[in-house]
Amino acid sequence: MSSHGFSGGPAVHDPATLPSDDNVNAYTFCVELDGSQWFLQKGKMISYYGSIEFDGIGHGRLDRLIRTSFHSPLHASDWVVARGSGKMLLADRAFDVNSFDLEDGNLTIRSGNLLAFQPSLALKQSIVPGFLTLIGTGKFVAASNGPVVFxxxxxxxxxxxxxxxxxxxxxxxxxxxxxxxxxxxxxxxxxxxxxxxxxxxxxxxxxxxxxxxxSSETLMAEQPMGAVPPDAGVPGGGAHGGQGQQSGAPRLPGQLGDLQRRFGL
Amino acid sequence: MFRLQSSKVLAVEMTGDAVKAKNGSMVAYDGEMAFRKLSGGGEGIRGMVTRRLTGEQMTMMEVKGQGTCWFADRAAEINLVSLQGDRLYVEASNLLAADASLRTGTGFTGMRGASQGNGLFTTTVEGHGQAAIMSDGPAVVLRVSARYPLTVDPGAYVAHQGDLRQSFQSGVTFRTALGEGGGEAFQIRFEGEGLVYVQPSERNTIAGDV
Known part of the structure; x- marks a missing residue:
């Protein structure tokens, strides 16, 4: 954890001084990749040293990984897998970021607050709409507006x-x-x-x-993310769920919704 | 003499010398201060015309006097940069203050600026002295050297200094068109020797969610 010297000028980081899988400051987290993989939410990488590739969840080579660690089709378009070697910095809207370790545990988190997780954890959609559950052993990174209180x-x-x-x-x-x-x-x-x-x-x-x-009541912007299948007994997917998309944020005129999101516009 | 009163307030101690600062960013002062608007950032007629043409507009004022003057702008985090003859590249909107002895100008950024939606031009600050730049959340300063080139998301880029070459990387493939892109389709790669300032937040860029 490096601090910003107020008068002596800011600390300058390079790959040798950046921490490995730890916070650089309260708002920035550094992940070290060594041929390993991390799941991360799209667009949360702010910079990296080394050579790292970002592949969408649909990428063919990731099939095995997805089978074991990613069980949330609704969020598939929001997540990517970073692979390669180097150090990567993650941040989100200058929110506080923190990493947490799970040991053979489970944790449910608001979907917008989860930034990244190790593939040794399995990501599953929670029964509670808008939340995701992580199960297993490993590290994950979450963002919050203000420090997290337990x-x-x-x-x-x-x-x-x-x-x-x-x-x-x-x-x-x-x-x-x-x-x-x-x-x-x-x-x-x-x-x-x-x-x-x-x-x-x-x-x-x-x-x-x-x-x-x-420690604030500011939420992450909710992203419309489609709907769970309209099976009987599935919360949020019931009979009146219908198209589902409509239930999210109000759609502005000219927005194409799902299609637009798929194309990243 | 620049110093950070807190991470969001810049204090400048002056003994008859002058600083350039973003117009209207003074929050308090003690002692005797004179404020004068610098048309076109104090770069003369040529600078004014260049800024007008490039859209890289900057309204700066010159503050001169004896005492301490405090500057802040919309609770943005402030980062001090010291320049020893090298050149700092920063967006005009992110430059809070600079020693009056530093020369400011307009530089070409190419695709980086375009991918950020900031236009093709940026502001340069060069000479010997101190400058203060603003970021959304405290900036992380990353060193680039021959061994360690750095890749940055255009939305998180704030400024850079030193002798750096930047190249624009596009990871747009047919997968992006299918909506299965990696989410980091546009990146800027820095090579050479210097420092890059990145902020823990991403501006909206035209690359958006790609």
């Missing part, structure tokens, strides 16, 4: 501050009693809007585990 359940958290959770099997909604009472309560039940404090709705976690919170 909390022990039982706890109720603000939906916007939630980054993810590890080992807790019980993420559920919690509404304060006020949602039932009065005209405002009725309106709120109908529209999901309004209310007195804006804090009547929380996520509740119980049981053993860890809950990760960010």
């Amino acid at each position: 909390m022990e359940p039982p706890i109720r958290v603000d939906p916007q501050a939630l980054v993810g959770w590890a080992d807790c099997p019980s993420p559920c909604h919690h509404y304060d009693h006020g949602y039932m009472t009065g005209v405002l309560g009725g309106l709120r039940a109908l529209t999901g809007l309004g209310g007195a404090s804006g804090e009547e709705h929380q996520f509740e976690f119980v049981g053993a585990g860890t809950v990760l919170l960010q």
